Amino acid sequence: MARRGDELREHILWMAKDVFLEEGFERTSMDVVAARSQTTKSSLYAHFESKEKLFLAVIELVRGLFLARLKLPSDYSEDPEQALTSFCGRYLEILTYEGSIRMIRISLAETDRFSQQAAQYFDVLFTQVHARLSAYFKATFELSSKAADEVAHRLLGQVLYPRFPRALFGIDALAASFDREALAPDFDLKPIRRVVALITKSLQKA
Numbered sequence: 001m002a003r004r005g006d007e008l009r010e011h012i013l014w015m016a017k018d019v020f021l022e023e024g025f026e027r028t029s030m031d032v033v034a035a036r037s038q039t040t041k042s043s044l045y046a047h048f049e050s051k052e053k054l055f056l057a058v059i060e061l062v063r064g065l066f067l068a069r070l071k072l073p074s075d076y077s078e079d080p081e082q083a084l085t086s087f088c089g090r091y092l093e094i095l096t097y098e099g100s101i102r103m104i105r106i107s108l109a110e111t112d113r114f115s116q117q118a119a120q121y122f123d124v125l126f127t128q129v130h131a132r133l134s135a136y137f138k139a140t141f142e143l144s145s146k147a148a149d150e151v152a153h154r155l156l157g158q159v160l161y162p163r164f165p166r167a168l169f170g171i172d173a174l175a176a177s178f179d180r181e182a183l184a185p186d187f188d189l190k191p192i193r194r195v196v197a198l199i200t201k202s203l204q205k206a
Helices: 005-027 030-036 041-047 051-070 080-095 098-109 115-141 145-160 163-168 190-205
Strands: none
Touching (some): 005 030, 005 041, 005 051, 005 098, 030 041, 030 051, 051 098, 051 115, 080 098, 080 115, 080 145, 080 163, 098 115, 098 163, 115 145
């Protein structure tokens, strides 16, 4: 049975995401998206009136997936050190996955064209993650909002550097896939664990 309505729209988004990742914004053709989605161009344009509108919808899809897969620190463990280590590990794993890096590169390349979209994408990838960490620090270690924000900033900076910029600039090999539900058991958590241990111990002594 042919897909219709919301089911077809969602299917188009998933197919379009792959095409944008493969070709970039400029080289992506609505003909190719329609063919990949196994629908007609008229059906495609009935859901998305332009390539620009389709691209923005794909970015919105990716933003939602990112936060849903990341979850909250408290979802990982009742032990603060383990919760923070796993949360940050999962964050870095998703952020440096090949598909994520490609989408970030495309978003950066199209910042002038889609400045509001770029700001929203930054908000999800960094601001929202910082907010989740800050809220966890505030609740778990009874910190003030300002102190929790500062600790979250410090932790994120040490988690992201140097692995994220190395992935973004193509220095390190990127993972072609990752588990959609959980952190990979072989993901290297040692650097993150050391940073988290130092931070949590300093907070417990304060």
